[in-house]
Amino acid sequence: MNPDDPRARRTRAGLRAALLTLLADTAPERVTVSAVAREAGINRATVYQHYPDIDALVxxxxxxxxxxxxxxxxxxxxxxxxxxxxxxxxxxxxxxxxxxxxxxxxxxxxxxxxxxxxxxxxxxxxxxxxxxxxxxxxxxxxxxxxxxxxxxxxxxxxxxxxxxxxxxxxxxxxxxxxxxxxxxxx
Structure with missing residues (x-):
């Protein structure tokens, strides 16, 4: 995955926004990849294409x-x-x-x-x-x-x-x- 690709940048921005939305109401240790994917409207596999784990996304x-x-x-x-x-x-x-x-x-x-x-x-x-x-x-x-x-x-x-x-x-x-x-x- 080319991180400079506009689609990759948009996906990463959407994942960051989804995470921040979840963090406003959920303790960081309780946020999961599944919850972020659901909030961003994508599947878990897509999250893992961009981040190895939830800590990297955070x-x-x-x-x-x-x-x-x-x-x-x-x-x-x-x-x-x-x-x-x-x-x-x-x-x-x-x-x-x-x-x-x-x-x-x-x-x-x-x-x-x-x-x-x-x-x-x-x-x-x-x-x-x-x-x-x-x-x-x-x-x-x-x-x-x-x-x-x-x-x-x-x-x-x-x-x-x-x-x-x-x-x-x-x-x-x-x-x-x-x-x-x-x-x-x-």
Whole structure:
């Protein structure tokens, strides 16, 4: 199977969408290949033509979510007003609120580790390029990135564990911005 074939890309996109739909209401460990195939409207054999197992499908489907969160975190400006959170952080929390059930299920498993690693990688790239928070010159890039990404993922997990509608995305981003203020970009 040629993964670049438009039909293969459409099938894989449909399988990822079916999986994400199922994950919104079902714990990740309870999702089966049969359920994904049924949701996507295809047979099980077709799933196996594209993915060796359900874990490979989950990993592929989560890449988009991981990339979105990492991109939003990395887009936070080097300088932002003290009184408000930067727009990329608001976008991140709006995305999380929109997909709260999905993130709730995913953050209970290995996805939290992968999310932290993805955000930390984006931040290490910025630090290596010279964009560092003031007063952190003696802190290794890896440690600083781990600290910031761990805090952000913990705040995302807390957001989805609570009632996501309790606070707006702007309010949630504002809280995150204030908590990360001592080491945020300047």
């Amino acid at each position: 990993a592929d489907a989560m890449e988009d979510a991981l990339a979105h969160v990492a991109r939003c975190a990395a887009l936070c400006p080097l300088e932002a007003p003290e009184e408000g959170a930067p727009a990329p952080l608001v976008d991140l929390f709006a995305h999380v609120a929109e997909h709260a059930a999905l993130y709730r299920a995913l953050l209970a498993g290995d996805f939290a580790h992968r999310l932290r690693a993805g955000v930390a990688g984006e931040l290490r790239e910025r630090f290596a390029a010279g964009a560092r928070p003031p007063g952190t010159g003696g802190v290794p890039d890896r440690a600083l990135a781990a600290h910031l990404s761990g805090g952000l993922v913990a705040l995302i997990a807390d957001r989805v564990a609570a009632d996501a509608s309790a606070a707006s995305a702007e309010e949630a981003a504002g809280v995150a911005w204030r908590l990360l203020a001592p080491v945020r970009y300047r």
